[in-house]
Amino acid sequence: MMKLFIYLFGIVLFFGSCEDKKKASQNENEIQNEIQNEDEVEVEVEKKTGPEYPEITNENVVAFLTEYGKNNPETKVLISSRFGDIEIELYKDTPLHRANMIYLVKQKYFDETFFHRVVPNFIIQAGNSDIVSTPRKRNALGNKYLLPAEIIPGRVHEYGTVSGAKEYRENPDNRTAPYEFFIFLGPKSSTTHLNGKYTIFGKVTKGMDVVEEISKVKVDDGDWPLSNIYITAKVIE
Numbered sequence: 001m002m003k004l005f006i007y008l009f010g011i012v013l014f015f016g017s018c019e020d021k022k023k024a025s026q027n028e029n030e031i032q033n034e035i036q037n038e039d040e041v042e043v044e045v046e047k048k049t050g051p052e053y054p055e056i057t058n059e060n061v062v063a064f065l066t067e068y069g070k071n072n073p074e075t076k077v078l079i080s081s082r083f084g085d086i087e088i089e090l091y092k093d094t095p096l097h098r099a100n101m102i103y104l105v106k107q108k109y110f111d112e113t114f115f116h117r118v119v120p121n122f123i124i125q126a127g128n129s130d131i132v133s134t135p136r137k138r139n140a141l142g143n144k145y146l147l148p149a150e151i152i153p154g155r156v157h158e159y160g161t162v163s164g165a166k167e168y169r170e171n172p173d174n175r176t177a178p179y180e181f182f183i184f185l186g187p188k189s190s191t192t193h194l195n196g197k198y199t200i201f202g203k204v205t206k207g208m209d210v211v212e213e214i215s216k217v218k219v220d221d222g223d224w225p226l227s228n229i230y231i232t233a234k235v236i237e
């Protein structure tokens with residue numbers, strides 16, 4: 001009888017041990033699957049949150065904007081501020097500047113930037129700010145590229161034209177600083193130092209009354225408005 005009991009007890013231990021091993025194996029597989037699933041989720045998140053476009057440099061700017069322009073043919077943007085809306089039409093014969101503007105608008109670069117330079121009866125300039133988000137955006141998109149000049153013979157600055165700002169130092173080719181633009185208001189007599197040296201890539205088609213109001217704000221000695229004029233921008237057509 002004792003032998004039978006020991007025999008049966010041994011069988012119970014054996015199958016119990018097998019069950020424990022089976023459960024342990026299942027648990028290991030489940031844990032491994034969970035880890036794998038977590039890895040897949042992390043990879044998927046990285047894919048969704050990673051940069052959609054490469055950083056723009058002087059080496060790839062022409063190729064990048066040429067391709068981007070083909071896929072994004074829009075020509076109208078809306079600049080909004082507390083003074084109202086300004087509608088801008090971008091010229092197709094300045095394709096790099098048009099594509100660059102559309103790209104920056106779609107990347108939300110201009111949101112939280114200002115009309116940061118105001119010269120009465122001359123220009124209002126936008127695309128910069130003194131808050132940390134602006135240099136961060138520039139660093140993410142490409143902080144060191146310039147746009148090749150696209151100066152059209154015979155095209156001059158006149159009331160409502162939109163031009164790219166530029167760096168004066170060591171810039172014999174009149175390359176445009178990509179993140180800032182200005183709207184011209186002044187008389188043609190004040191354009192001699194602008195014509196042929198700055199790329200005109202668009203014009204205001206609606207909202208020059210808003211431009212006029214902005215041009216009248218009080219500014220400091222550096223032409224910076226005393227009260228920040230925040231803007232947002234969107235593509236409308």
